[in-house]
Amino acid sequence: MPDQRAKPTTTTTCVQAGLLPTPSATFPLAPPIWQTAAFTYPDLETMEGILVGELPGFIYARYGLPNHHQLERALAELEGAETAVVTASGMSAIAATLFGLTRPGQRVLADTHVYRGTRLLLEQDLARFGVRVDFIDCGDLAAVQQGLREPARLLWVDTLTNPTLRIRNLPRLAALARAAGALLVVDNTFATPIHCRPLAWGATLVVHSTTKMLGGHHDASGGVVAGPAELIEVIRQQVVRFGGRGGAFDAWLIQRGLVTLPLRVAQSSASALTLAQRLAAHPTVRWVSYPGLPGHPEHQLAERLFTGGYGAVVTFELAGGEPAVRRFLRALRLVRFAETLGGAITTIVHPATTSHRALAPTERTALGISDGLLRLSVGLEEVEDLWADLEQALAASIH
Template structure:
């Protein structure tokens, strides 16, 4: 995208529509997939610029941006399945994904089998002749389980299915699923990629021919990213490596500090050597991220008191921002899934997900330990 003369920061192209100089040019622009000069629902110069950067980060041929992470995965899945098809997905996903798979897709005659993501053979056993998609997320939300991306992608490929990997927690700084065989990678760019709690966005990256199919559906669903949010997303990407480095450092420091506290029953973090899949994580990640999930021995009340006692961290949904955000999954998941679907997703009542920001490491650890110390013995 051309920059204004002398402008260090690229301009925001706020126009909703773009003029053509001839009927032929108008037609060509209207038919161009992922274009940037016809109508903003079809594409915008800000979309094109940030999508190009995101494709490079993920090692993909091309990328598309959307209004949110859920808009991304919903549009992609609807574009790639039809009635009678089957989807395999791991049990532990961000709560909105099981809602899509279990509540929405059956209305269109598409069914899903969920499996234990830590068991590669469970993916193999779930495959059917009609399986078209395999959905994975590594590390998973909120327990930070690890999926063997190379093994699962190979199984899907042998079955004739596409693998879509959620890379929100890891970011392309820490992991690049396409390099391990995944066909498509998506993010809630609201999180680490944006990084400042001031935008809502999603991204899908992969081969152009597959994204062409998704684009045909995207212009119908209309989950378009606004030019300002696209510009903000590009702003966030400029500091992504620096931020992720501090997120990684803070996440690891918190994991080590909390696991030694008597109020803590368990810590879930793939960077810990005793994490059940630490070896797999080390093989496919360059860093372990800023999200740490901790189970408090005192259960639901202890989780609530712990969050209330924090001073630097804020009780809020979302993650991956410059500030530390803390949430109680057992409470949040109830707003997303039906009671009969909570099961494993609800996790233990004492589970707390901590998304470490980029604050000073010692200050952040002190804040967490002080709040843990204040819990009833």
């Protein structure tokens, strides 16, 4: 007997054809992109099981997609963490951590040299909600100990300060924070888990802008916080309420970047050391900051905390100040003037007129940021080609 059920109309077929599953006995070699805003339930029981955590499953993009979940597992393993939550940007990860873990009346103690975006968030946003924020030079351990005599919820530092590249003594800071009942949060963007794992040195939480070295190709935006499940779950809920998840494609791109992360980090770090050595010997360069140089103030600490290299970023100061910087930047051909770092393309930035331009000259000086300071992020180009470009630009800077 012919099937008497009505056939879907052409319009309905067009709308719903993409929902039909495609059976396969094999698995994709590369992870797919889950480009969807929501998931369907077969029944109420399944929905309830997912909502209470008894069944695996996904609900809505803002709560997290499979691409987010896969990336979180990979990044947690890289940092040696129990779990992680990924976000739309590094600042989204920082904001969710600060707002998720503090309450009015509590206190955050942060490094004076903390990333500029973090400092602005602390000063202009978190403080407005009744959280006290104090800044201290976390290179001075005695000052940190003194600062922690007053209760603090968080102690916030960067593994490597931006842009001066001073290294923070994570084991000592972790011990001081633990004794004072504070949580040590470390921004590990510059070092990456290839060079340093702050959790292994006693930190409570580690954050990254995955836009930088972890993604590595200047084409995706993201952030991550990794640490104990109890704290990450609080931060995760803050991410959901903020709407700070980011898209599936960005998470997919960052996970793809992880495939080559060890190779990229090794190449960039080796080239950065070579360029730092040559810059330090150049007559137009006043000084160079790079942890791999024996003259760096924390070189011995870097040898203890870092493995496999010292990072892709080199900071140096031109003797001729800002006029020399302008001539230098105009002469560059391979190195790109861009406000980013950690990618395949070598970039350079002038902090005094970009990230720190709003500060008074005296404030910049106190942070070690002069008008001649430049931050170089070394990419994957041939190191001799990079040096040739830098060398001719250095020559142009004095004319």
